[in-house]
Each structure stands twice: as structure tokens, then as C-alpha cells.
Amino acid sequence: MVKEKSRRVDEDFLGLFGSDAESQVEELQAEIQRLKQENSQHQLSESDRHKYESLLADLRQQLSSKGVVRVSIKAIKRNSKQPRETFTSAMIAEMATSLEEEGQLDPIILLPGEILFDGECRWRAATEILFPTNPERWSELDAVYLDQELSEEDLHGKVLAASIRNGLNPLDLAKALMQQCRYVVNLSDDEVVKALRNAVRRIERRGELAQLKEIMGLPLHDRETRLKALDLDEAELRIFQVLMRFKQNPSSVNANVFPKLKLPEDLKKAIRFDGLEVFAADALQRISAKNLGLEAEDEVVGIRADATAHVIKHKLSKTETQQYVANLIANYSPNATSEADRKVDRFIQTIEQASFSDFEESQLKKILAAFNAKTRELKQYLKSEKS
Numbered sequence: 001m002v003k004e005k006s007r008r009v010d011e012d013f014l015g016l017f018g019s020d021a022e023s024q025v026e027e028l029q030a031e032i033q034r035l036k037q038e039n040s041q042h043q044l045s046e047s048d049r050h051k052y053e054s055l056l057a058d059l060r061q062q063l064s065s066k067g068v069v070r071v072s073i074k075a076i077k078r079n080s081k082q083p084r085e086t087f088t089s090a091m092i093a094e095m096a097t098s099l100e101e102e103g104q105l106d107p108i109i110l111l112p113g114e115i116l117f118d119g120e121c122r123w124r125a126a127t128e129i130l131f132p133t134n135p136e137r138w139s140e141l142d143a144v145y146l147d148q149e150l151s152e153e154d155l156h157g158k159v160l161a162a163s164i165r166n167g168l169n170p171l172d173l174a175k176a177l178m179q180q181c182r183y184v185v186n187l188s189d190d191e192v193v194k195a196l197r198n199a200v201r202r203i204e205r206r207g208e209l210a211q212l213k214e215i216m217g218l219p220l221h222d223r224e225t226r227l228k229a230l231d232l233d234e235a236e237l238r239i240f241q242v243l244m245r246f247k248q249n250p251s252s253v254n255a256n257v258f259p260k261l262k263l264p265e266d267l268k269k270a271i272r273f274d275g276l277e278v279f280a281a282d283a284l285q286r287i288s289a290k291n292l293g294l295e296a297e298d299e300v301v302g303i304r305a306d307a308t309a310h311v312i313k314h315k316l317s318k319t320e321t322q323q324y325v326a327n328l329i330a331n332y333s334p335n336a337t338s339e340a341d342r343k344v345d346r347f348i349q350t351i352e353q354a355s356f357s358d359f360e361e362s363q364l365k366k367i368l369a370a371f372n373a374k375t376r377e378l379k380q381y382l383k384s385e386k387s
Helices: 002-022 025-029 046-064 089-102 120-133 152-165 170-184 189-205 211-216 220-228 234-245 250-262 265-274 278-284 297-314 318-332 339-353 361-386
Strands: 069-072 108-111 115-118 140-145
Touching (some): 115 120, 120 140, 170 234, 170 250, 170 265, 170 278, 189 234, 189 250, 211 220, 220 234, 265 278, 265 297, 278 297, 278 318, 297 318
Parallel strands (some): 108 140
Antiparallel strands (some): 069 140, 108 115
């Protein structure tokens, strides 16, 4: 089983680089371990990230042996099949500083037609920050080429496999996995989500959800056999096959990944360009017209934008963000009550629930006298307030 997994690393990743790279698979294989995702945010550990970077460096070196060329940054095109869409201004600025101080240490990798395969952050840094201030130095970048033509589906799939290993946030992962699902089933995004949800629910009702993790670790032939035994229809089966191809548990994708596709567009933009954490976006999406009791969507978007800026600026934790959003909704809601109002409500409730059946007559007279005294005090207070 371990041998099968190692072989898949080479097939998925090295297959992009043509026959020259494939001839060196055996040399690289001793140094490569399958990279695993550590948590629900799909981030790699430092050691696994180092392994990925080492692999990419080896492959870049192989391509460099064919020759490094200078390519105009204006000729370079973003890969529309690149799953990673999150490039915050901070990331780009940091890369620009590194390039300015240390120079371009590694060439970017291009597909035929000057389409980026690896190095988009460097290209963005050069284009957006360095070229405008120093066009003579940063009009071109060092590049190496992949001379292999790939179909749209194959290109997207292979780039996605590499991106997942290097860490991909749930929003970018959701969009990329959905694209892969659309390649194999003729369904809309909503229909894919519904099909996955229904299949996972049926498996859960049968008490077989734990089997999915086990199935993911099987060799391809055994995995296919077990999947077909789960009583899935054709579309559901293909969706499960796609997700497991990229080492994604269908249950986890259903619960934690695909829901990110429903985030408001302003929050998606904040994740990709402003550094908003995905957990914060999950909380901030509760700032809606319904929860605020408002009708004007523009007003809601403005309120949410201010809240988003506050969360980013103060680097609120998950718990702090949830509390901040809850307080904001309480303040805007037409049903919101202040702490003073809640105190009055509790006081009235205490009086209304009081029972006098256990008191003797003398005790009841004392209670009545106390109430009368407080009533006079309250009337006097109201009279003074009016004046």
C-alpha cells in the first residue's frame, strides 16, 4: 500500500514535466514522501512544506538544464486553471521585498504560451510593485518552460494536486474541487452540492461514515471496488471518485469545504486579497439582512465591510470574532434589548412569579407596605424626571 502511494506522487506531480523528469523518478523517489494535510485549513507542517519545496526545486533544476530564459512580465499570463486565488497584498509585498533584496533566486515555470505553472506570487510582485518603481530591472523574469501540452482537465487536475500539497485554503479548494466535479458530471454547482450532501447523509444513516477514511487509503482498484459497494448513483460515485483522487474525504468536503462557495462575494474578496481568515468569514457571513432586520442590501454590505475591516485590523481570534458578530447583530436587531431593559424584564418577571400563599397575614402586610413605599418612591422619581 505504501509503495502504491509513492508511485502516485510521481504520477501526479512529475507527470507534468515530460520524459526528462520521468527518467529521474527513481532518484527523486527516495527523497519524496507523500505530503499530507495536517488540518481542516489544509496547511502543511514545516517539514512537509520543506519536502514539497525540495521536490519543486529538483524539478526546476531539471528544467533549468534545458536553459533559463528571460521573459517579459507583460507576456506572462495567469493560469486560469490555477486553483490558488488567494494572494493577499501582504503576501505580494513580502515577495517584492524579497526579490528586491535578494534578486530572483529561482526561475518561474511556464507552460506553452507563457502561461504560469509556478511563480505567480513572484510575477504579481514584479508586475504590481517592482516594475512601476524600477522598470529597467523588473521588466523581465527568469523562466523555464514545460514543453508538454495538457488538456484543460488534465492541467487543472495536476495543478490542483500540486497546490493541495503546498497548502490551499478551503475557499480556493472548494472552487477547484467543484471545477473537477463539473468535468465528470453534467451538473450545476448547486446540484453537485446536493448530490454530495444526500450521499453523505445516506451513508451516515447506515453508520458507515467512518469507512470513507479507510477507503481513501486504499490502492486505486480496491478503492473503486469499495466505493461501488456504497450504493451510490452514477453522479454520486463520480463525485466521490474525484474527491478521493485529491485525497479529500467526501464527508469533510460536504461539511467544511463546499459551504465556503456560499460565502458573500465581499468576504471571498477579503479572504483572497486582504488576509481575512476563513473562520472569520464563517462568522461574518451571519451579518445579513435577515439577522440585522434591514431591507437595504447596500447597507448590510457596508456594515459587514466595516466589521470585516475591524476583525482584520485587530486580528481577532475565532472566539473573539464570533462574540463581536453576535454583539453587532444584537445592537442592530429590531428585537435587541439593552442590558438595562433586560434587567427591568428580569425584575418584573420576579415580581410576577412571586407567590404569597405561604405567608401569614402579618407578613403579607409588611410586604404590601414595602411595595407601597417603593410605589411612592417610583412615582416621585417619575415626577422629578418630567420636571
